Amino acid sequence: MRDLKNMQVVEGPSSGMRLRVVLLGAIFLALLAVVFGRAVHLQVHQQEKLKAFAEDQYVRAVEIPARRGDIFDRRGTPLAQSVEVDSVWVDPSLLGDRPAAARALGKALGVDRHELQEKLEKGRRFAWVKRQVTPAEAAKVKALELPGVGFLREPRRFYPQRELAAHVLGLVGTDAHGLDGLEKSFEDELSGERVTREGFRDAKGRKLLTNGVEDPQARQGAALTLTIDRQLQYVTEKALEKAVVDAKAVAGTAVVLDPHTGEVLALANVPRFNPNSPRHASEDALRNRAVTDTFEPGSTFKAFVIATALDEKVITESSEFDCEQGRLAIGRHVVHDTHPYGLLKPRGILQVSSNICAAKVAQKLGRERLVAAYERFGFGERAGLGLPGEGKGALPFPKAEIALATQAFGQGLTATALQLAAGYGALGNGGVLMRPYLVSKVVDPDGLVLLENGPTPVRRVVSEKAARQVVSMLESVVEPGGTAPRARLDEYRVAGKTGTAQKADPLAGGYSDKRIASFIGLVPAEAPKAVILVVIDEPMTDVYGGLVAAPAFKEIAQEAMPLLGVPPSRPGVVAAPALRAPPAKPAKSAVVAAIERLEQLDTVTESQAEGAVRVPDLRGKSGRVAVNALMGVALEPQLSGSGLVASQRPAAGTLVDRGTRISLQLAGPLPLGTP
Amino acid sequence: MSVVVEARSRGGLSLSVILLEILPAALAVLLLAGVGVVHVTGRVMVVKMGYELSRLDAAGSALTRENDQLRLELATLRGPVRLEGIARSKLGLAPPAAGAVIHLKQ
Numbered sequence: 001m002r003d004l005k006n007m008q009v010v011e012g013p014s015s016g017m018r019l020r021v022v023l024l025g026a027i028f029l030a031l032l033a034v035v036f037g038r039a040v041h042l043q044v045h046q047q048e049k050l051k052a053f054a055e056d057q058y059v060r061a062v063e064i065p066a067r068r069g070d071i072f073d074r075r076g077t078p079l080a081q082s083v084e085v086d087s088v089w090v091d092p093s094l095l096g097d098r099p100a101a102a103r104a105l106g107k108a109l110g111v112d113r114h115e116l117q118e119k120l121e122k123g124r125r126f127a128w129v130k131r132q133v134t135p136a137e138a139a140k141v142k143a144l145e146l147p148g149v150g151f152l153r154e155p156r157r158f159y160p161q162r163e164l165a166a167h168v169l170g171l172v173g174t175d176a177h178g179l180d181g182l183e184k185s186f187e188d189e190l191s192g193e194r195v196t197r198e199g200f201r202d203a204k205g206r207k208l209l210t211n212g213v214e215d216p217q218a219r220q221g222a223a224l225t226l227t228i229d230r231q232l233q234y235v236t237e238k239a240l241e242k243a244v245v246d247a248k249a250v251a252g253t254a255v256v257l258d259p260h261t262g263e264v265l266a267l268a269n270v271p272r273f274n275p276n277s278p279r280h281a282s283e284d285a286l287r288n289r290a291v292t293d294t295f296e297p298g299s300t301f302k303a304f305v306i307a308t309a310l311d312e313k314v315i316t317e318s319s320e321f322d323c324e325q326g327r328l329a330i331g332r333h334v335v336h337d338t339h340p341y342g343l344l345k346p347r348g349i350l351q352v353s354s355n356i357c358a359a360k361v362a363q364k365l366g367r368e369r370l371v372a373a374y375e376r377f378g379f380g381e382r383a384g385l386g387l388p389g390e391g392k393g394a395l396p397f398p399k400a401e402i403a404l405a406t407q408a409f410g411q412g413l414t415a416t417a418l419q420l421a422a423g424y425g426a427l428g429n430g431g432v433l434m435r436p437y438l439v440s441k442v443v444d445p446d447g448l449v450l451l452e453n454g455p456t457p458v459r460r461v462v463s464e465k466a467a468r469q470v471v472s473m474l475e476s477v478v479e480p481g482g483t484a485p486r487a488r489l490d491e492y493r494v495a496g497k498t499g500t501a502q503k504a505d506p507l508a509g510g511y512s513d514k515r516i517a518s519f520i521g522l523v524p525a526e527a528p529k530a531v532i533l534v535v536i537d538e539p540m541t542d543v544y545g546g547l548v549a550a551p552a553f554k555e556i557a558q559e560a561m562p563l564l565g566v567p568p569s570r571p572g573v574v575a576a577p578a579l580r581a582p583p584a585k586p587a588k589s590a591v592v593a594a595i596e597r598l599e600q601l602d603t604v605t606e607s608q609a610e611g612a613v614r615v616p617d618l619r620g621k622s623g624r625v626a627v628n629a630l631m632g633v634a635l636e637p638q639l640s641g642s643g644l645v646a647s648q649r650p651a652a653g654t655l656v657d658r659g660t661r662i663s664l665q666l667a668g669p670l671p672l673g674t675p
Numbered sequence: 676m677s678v679v680v681e682a683r684s685r686g687g688l689s690l691s692v693i694l695l696e697i698l699p700a701a702l703a704v705l706l707l708a709g710v711g712v713v714h715v716t717g718r719v720m721v722v723k724m725g726y727e728l729s730r731l732d733a734a735g736s737a738l739t740r741e742n743d744q745l746r747l748e749l750a751t752l753r754g755p756v757r758l759e760g761i762a763r764s765k766l767g768l769a770p771p772a773a774g775a776v777i778h779l780k781q
Contacts, residue, residue, distance in 0.1 A: 078750045083743040084736075153740075160750035199729065207729040210721060216739065234755040562776035627777050639779065 060201045065155055066192030068176060069221030071169060073230040074263075074440065080169050080183070081158050086138040086151040088129040092120040094148025101146055105129050108140035131174055132156040157183075163272040165233050167288035168226070168387070168438065171278050180286065182224060182439065185386050189442050189450060192221030217445040225441040227263035232256060235559040236266040240534065243552035244270045247517070247539035253290045253417045254552065256560060257531040259425035259522065261455040262434030264385070265530065265560075267291075267418075292389040294414035295535070298501030298545075300424075300520050301374075301410030302358045303470055306346045307427060308373035309361050311466035317473075320345055321357040328356040333402045335359055351476040353483045353498060355409040362408030367398055370407065376433070376461040377423040379415050383436050391416045410501060421533045423461075424520050428495075428528030431467035433458040471495045475525050484519055484546035487553050491568035492561055495528070496521025496553065498545035503538070514538045519549035523557045524569040532556050615662060617652035618645045623666055634658040641666040 042050060071080035088109065095101045098120045106113030109130045119127045130137070132154055141149060157172040170181015176191070178184035195218060200208040236254045244252040256266035269289045273281030287293070309315045326340035337354050349357040362370050374380065380395035393415040398404040406412040415423075418436060426433035435456040442451035462470075474495035478488040483498040498519050505512035518535040522528035534549040534556070542548050561568075613633045618626040626645050630637040638661050646667040650656060751757075762768040 077753070078746070081743065081747050081750065083747055084740045153736075158747050160747055161754050162756070164755070200725070206726065207733075208722065208725040209728045209732060210725045213728065213732050216735075231755060234759075559770055562771060567777075627779075628775075631777060637777075637779065 058200050058202075059198060060207070061196050061198045064195045064197055064219060065176065066194045067216075067220045068155060068157060068172070068192060069190045069223045069445075071182065071190075071224045071226065073165075073226055073228045073233070074265075075230065076225075077161075077230045079159065079161055079165060079226070079228075079230070081160060082155045083158055084153045085132050085134070085156045087131040087154045088133055088138070088141055089150050089152060090120065090127055090129050090146075091125050091148040091150070092122070092127060093125055095120065095146065104144050104146065105141065105149070108144060109133060109137050157275075159275045161230065162274050162276065164230065164237065165226075165228055165267070166273055166275045167269045167286075167290070168228060168267050169275060170388075171275055171286075180388060181288065182226075182387065184388050186222075186224055186439070186442065189222040189444075190224065192219050195219050220445040222442050222444040222450055224439055225443070227258075227265065227438055227440050228267070229265050229563065232556075232560055232563055233266040233268065235563075236556050237268040237270075237272065239552040239555040240268045241270050241272070242555070243534065243536055243549065246551075247536050247541050247548045249536045249539040249548070251284075251289060251537040252552075253293070253533075253535040253537075254556065255290055255417050255421040255531075255533045256556065257421045257425050257436060257533075259428035259528050259531050260434070262422070262425065262436045263440070263455075264418075264436055264438045265564075266556075267438070288387060288389070289537075290417040291383075291385060291387045292391050292416070294391040294393045294416050295516050295537075296413065296501045296504065297410040297415050297420055298499035298516065298518065299353045299355070299358075299409050300420060300497045300499035300518055300545075301413075302350060302353065302408065303427065303474060303497050304373060304377055304423060305358055305362050305365065305370065305408050306350060306473065307431075307462045307466050307470040308369065309365050310346070310469055311431075311462040312365065312369060314364050314369075315346060315361060317347070317469060318345060321349065321360045323349075323354045323357045326356070328359065328405075330359075330402045330405050331400075333405075335402075335405055347473040347476055350470075350473050350497065351479075351482045353409075353477075355405075358408040359405035362404055363401075367404055370404065371395065371397055373461070374407075374413070376459060377426060378419055378433055378458065379413070379423065383416070383418050383422055385418060385436055385438050387438070390418075393419060410499060417533055417535050420518075420520060421531050424522060424533070425531045426461045427467045427470055428522040428531055429467075430464040431460055431462040433461050471522060471525055471528070474522070478521070478550075482546075483544070484550040486546060487519055487521055487550035487557075489523070489554060489557055489561075491570055492523050492557065492566070493525035493569040494521050494523050494557065495525035496550075498550065500544050515543040517543055517545040517548040519545045519553045521553050521557065523561065524566060526569055529564050529566045530557070530560055532560065612655045612657055615648070615650055615652055615654045615656055618648050618662075618664060619652070621645050623664070626664055630662055636661045638663045639666060640664070643667050 068082040070078055070082070073079055088105075090101075090105075092098065099117055102113045102117035102120055105111065106116050111130050116129065119129075129141075129149070133141070138151065141151075155176055157176070159166065159169060166181075168181055170183035170185075171179040172183050173179050178187040178190065183190065195214050197209070197213065198211060200210060202208060236256055240252045240254040243249075252268075252270040254266065254268040255264065257264055267288075267290050269287070271282070271285040273285040278286065306315075310317070320343045323337060323341035323344050325342065326337040328335045335355050337352075337356050339352065341348075341352060341354055341357070344352070344354055344357050346361070348354075349361070365373075374395055379393055382390050382392045384390075391414075393413070395413050396403070398407045398412065403412050422433065422436045425436075435458050437453045437456070439451070440453050441449060443449050472495070474497055475493060476482050477496050477498065478484050478494045484496060487494055487496050496519055499517070501516045501518075502511040503514040503516055504510070516535060516537055517539050518533065520531065520533040522531055532553050534552045536545075536548045536552075539548045613635065615635065616629050616633065618629060621629070622644055623639055623642070627637045627639070635656070636659060640663070643666045645664050647665045649663045650660075656662075
C-alpha cells in the first residue's frame with residue numbers, strides 16, 4: 001500500500017497553463033454545442049423525414065384486401081363465395097432473357113406473348129403478368145423458376161352453382177367491385193374493408209409483426225341471404241331453357257313468386273351465362289330481362305280488367321257481353337278475336353281470351369278507373385327489387401277509344417315480368433299487393449343484422465271477393481275449352497292466363513309479326529302458394545302462350561309444389577314419374593310384379609266405390625306403400641313408429657267414409673329393398 | 676465526517692474502506708446493467724414473438740384459404756346439375772310426381 005502521508009503537495013498551474021486549459025475547454029464546449037445543435041436539428045427539425053427514410057428500410061406496410069361477403073339462397077346454400085388466389089407479377093429488371101421469359105410465361109398462363117413482351121420491355125420494376133390465376137397455372141409458373149417473378153394473393157369471386165341465378169347475383173370485376181346484379185346493388189355491404197398492416201422486414205426478407213394482427217372479421221363483408229330457392233331456381237331455369245329451345249325463341253323469362261309474402265323464389269332468364277367466366281358471354285346474355293325489360297304483356301292483363309270491373313260492381317259474374325263473332329270495328333281500327341264468339345260471361349271471356357269482350361268490359365269500366373286499377377296493381381312504377389336497371393314500364397292514359405280497347409287486352413302499355421307476377425300475386429293474396437323482394441337478410445360477420453326484409457303489403461287493389469272470383473274464373477283457362485289445357489296439372493288446381501302479344505317494331509313503327517308468348521298461373525288455385533310466370537320472346541314454332549309457355553309453367557309447377565310442401569289439391573292422383581331403371585338392379589320377378597299389379601288393382605277398385613270405402617289390408621307393408629294405398633282410396637293415414645305395418649285401426653275390410661283417419665302402427669326393421 | 680476523511684486523519688486507508696467507498700457506484704452500475712439486460716431480453720422476446728406471430732398469421736391465412744377452397748369445392752360438388760346427372764344416370768332416380776310426396780299431419 002502506498003504511503004499517502006509522504007506525498008508532496010504539487011504546485012498550482014501557471015497563468016499561461018490556466019489560459020490554455022480555459023481555451024481548450026472553450027473549444028471543446030463549442031464543439032459540443034455544435035454537436036448538440038446538429039443533434040437537435042436532426043432529431044427535431046428533420047425527424048419526420050429521417051424517420052420515414054429509416055422506416056422505409058425496415059418497416060413494411062402491407063395492404064390486406066377486403067374479404068367479400070358470401071351470398072346464400074333461402075336454405076343456406078352458397079351461391080357466391082370468395083377465395084384467395086394467386087396473381088402473377090414480374091420485375092422485368094431481374095429477368096435475363098425477356099423474350100424467352102415472355103414466351104415461357106405466355107405458354108404457362110395462356111397469355112399472348114407479344115403483349116406480355118411489350119409489358120416487359122417498358123422497363124418498369126413491376127408489371128402484372130396475369131391476375132387471379134388458377135392453382136394449376138400458378139404451379140406451372142412456379143415450375144419455370146424465373147427470377148423476378150412473384151405471386152400476390154387476391155380474392156376472387158366464385159359462383160359454385162355456375163349459371164344458376166347468375167342474372168340475380170350479377171358480376172364482380174377483377175378489382176373486386178360489383179359490376180351488375182346484387183353484387184352491384186349491395187356493393188357497400190358485401191365489399192368489406194381493406195386494412196393496412198404494418199410490420200418489420202428483416203435482412204432476409206422475413207416478416208416481423210410487432211403490433212399484433214387485426215381480427216380477420218374486421219375486413220370481412222356482410223353476407224346476403226336471398227329469398228331464392230336454389231332447387232326451385234334450377235327447376236325453373238331448366239324448364240325455361242327447354243321451352244326456349246323447343247320454341248326456337250330468341251329469349252325467355254320466368255318468375256316464381258310467393259303471393260302471400262312477395263318473396264321471389266326463382267327468377268330466370270335465357271340466354272344464360274356463367275358468371276365465373278363472363279368474358280365468354282354476350283352482352284345480350286348478361287341482361288336480367290325479368291327486371292330490366294318491359295314488354296306489352298297481352299291478354300294476361302284481362303284478369304286485372306275483370307277483377308277491377310267486378311270490384312267496382314260494373315259487372316257481375318253473370319253479366320253477358322257480345323263478342324261480335326270475332327270482329328269489332330272501333331273507328332278506323334278493327335279488333336279481332338282468334339275465334340268467333342257470341343255472348344260470353346266474364347268466366348268465358350277469360351277462358352277463351354276474347355279481346356273484343358275484354359275491350360267492352362274496359363269501356364264499361366271507363367278510362368280513369370282502368371288506369372287507376374293498373375296503377376294500383378303496381379304497373380307504371382318500379383317494383384323496388386333493388387336490382388340495377390329495374391324497369392317501370394309505360395302506362396299511357398288511353399285518350400283514344402282504340403287505346404282503351406287495346407289496353408284492356410294488354411297492348412299499348414308495357415310492364416316488366418316482375419310487375420306482372422306481383423300483380424297476379426295480389427289476386428292470389430286476396431286482393432292485397434305485396435312488395436316483391438329478393439334479399440331477406442344482410443348480416444355482418446359479428447352477427448349484427450344490417451337489413452331484414454319481410455312481407456310488406458303495398459295496398460289493397462281489389463276486394464277479397466273480387467280476387468277470389470277472378471282466380472276461380474281463371475281455373476277454366478286450363479280446362480278443356482280454355483286457351484291453356486297444357487298447363488293443367490293432375491294433382492293441383494291451376495288458375496292461369498295465357499298472353500300472346502304483338503311486338504312493336506321500333507324502326508318501321510306499329511307492330512311487327514313477332515310475338516311474345518306468355519303464361520302466368522297461380523297454383524294451387526284454392527290457396528295459391530306460388531305465382532309462376534313464363535314469357536317466351538319471339539317463338540318460331542308457335543306463337544300462342546298456351547302452346548309455348550304453358551308446358552314450361554306445368555313443368556315448374558309440378559316440381560315446385562312438392563318442394564314448397566304443398567299437398568295435392570286432388571288427393572289420390574299419383575302420376576308415376578318417368579323412371580329409368582337403375583343400371584345394376586336385378587329385374588323383378590314376374591310373380592312379384594303380378595302380385596303388385598293385383599294389389600294396385602284392388603285399391604283402385606275400392607276407390608271407385610261411392611260414399612264408403614273398404615279399408616285395405618296393410619299389415620306387413622312398408623309405411624310408404626301403406627300411405628300410398630290409403631291416399632289412393634281417399635283415406636287419411638296416421639303413422640306411428642317405424643318399420644312395417646304391425647297393426648291397423650279400423651281393421652282391414654271395414655267399410656268407412658272417405659277421409660276417415662286410419663291409424664297404422666309400424667314396428668320392426670325395414671327389410672332391404674322395401675319401397 | 677466521512678469514513679475516508681476519518682481514515683485519512685488516522686493516517687491511512689484500508690482496502691475495505693476503499694471498497695466501501697466505491698460500493699454505491701458499483702451497485703449503480705450493477706443496477707444499470709440489470710436494467711439493460713432486462714430491456715434487451717424484453718426486446719429479444721418481442722422480436723421472437725413477432726416472428727412467431729408472423730408465422731402463425733401466415734399459417735392461419737393458409738388454413739383460411741384452404742377452408743375457403745374446400746367450401747367452394749363442396750358447394751360445386753353439390754351443384755344441382757351434377758347431382759341430377761348422378762341421380763339419373765348412376766342411380767336411375769327421377770323426380771317424384773307431385774302426388775307421390777305425401778305430407779303427413781303432425
